Amino acid sequence: MAILDMFKKLPSVPYPAPKTGYWLPVTSTLNWCEEARSQSTDYYATPYSAEIVNTLTNLLFIYLAILGVRSCLRNGHDTIFLVTFCGYFLVGSGSFAFHATLKYPMQLVDELSMIYTTCLMFWACFGHGHSRRFQVLLGIALFALAAFITLYYHYLQDPDFHQNAYAILTAIVLIRSMFVMEQALRPSSAKRKRDLADIESKMGKLSHEPTAELQRRDVRDRDILIRMWAMVGYGLFIFLLGFAIWNLDNEFCSTIRSWRHEIGLPWGILLEGHGWWHLMTGTGAYFYITWGVWLRHCLNGKQDEYEMHWPRLITSLPFVERIPRRVQAGNGASKKTI
Structure with missing residues (x-):
């Protein structure tokens, strides 16, 4: 309450009376x-x-979706991530239209695009390294799953069903990606040792010092793993914090709304829990997709060709960029040695 009293002392203007909405009725x-006390009292800022x-x-x-698409096109990331960032764009634009209009069709675009984008990441995670036939069958299965969720959700019109389906899909993909990351990059993992043994046997025919190169790879991948876990942890923390704020917003809606009116505008905007949910989940989802891009390059053995840049933990966003060829040559990973 002390914080609330502090904001009350700041210059502010009262919330305006609701206007007649352009998009009414709410469906x-x-x-x-x-600001809605009922479905007819929105539109306090603009009728649109x-x-x-x-x-x-x-x-x-x-x-962030535009940033991701541009990065995919500029740096040659796998096409699945270009499509995923397009799906991410659809999530944002669908949610924009939904909250502007509160129309049911826009609600479906907002919520179901989240399911479809997660299905794309599911395919990217579980289909990599498998045969073409397996990838096609997996794609058909995910298409059928997305169609089932769409039809069943439209039939139920129960937001809990959508939220549970989204949470389950996201958790499966996240856990699987972390498992694959550990297997591929942790120097002590059995799969990692087998892969390095195969590399060493091939390198023995081409290089007189294969051990030094393998040690360099171990150090490189251990550093990548540390940075990846930092990325996963930060993105997950932001996502869950946004989810917690949104739930507090739902649970104490009338109280929070009264606080907003007490402190007025613009400070009342800081108590918009669902807005914070958008900002935090949008950031967390961007971290997640960018992590997937980087992990895919590592699984393809391109650690010396791509690098993740994350200049500042709090005030910057990560991005994966192709390393210039002259720098690649200086990393000790020449084509002759490999």
């Missing part, structure tokens, strides 16, 4: 805790956006 099955904060915070999704 969505959800109405978030922004029912929930202005929840609408505008989706611009982060759109911005």
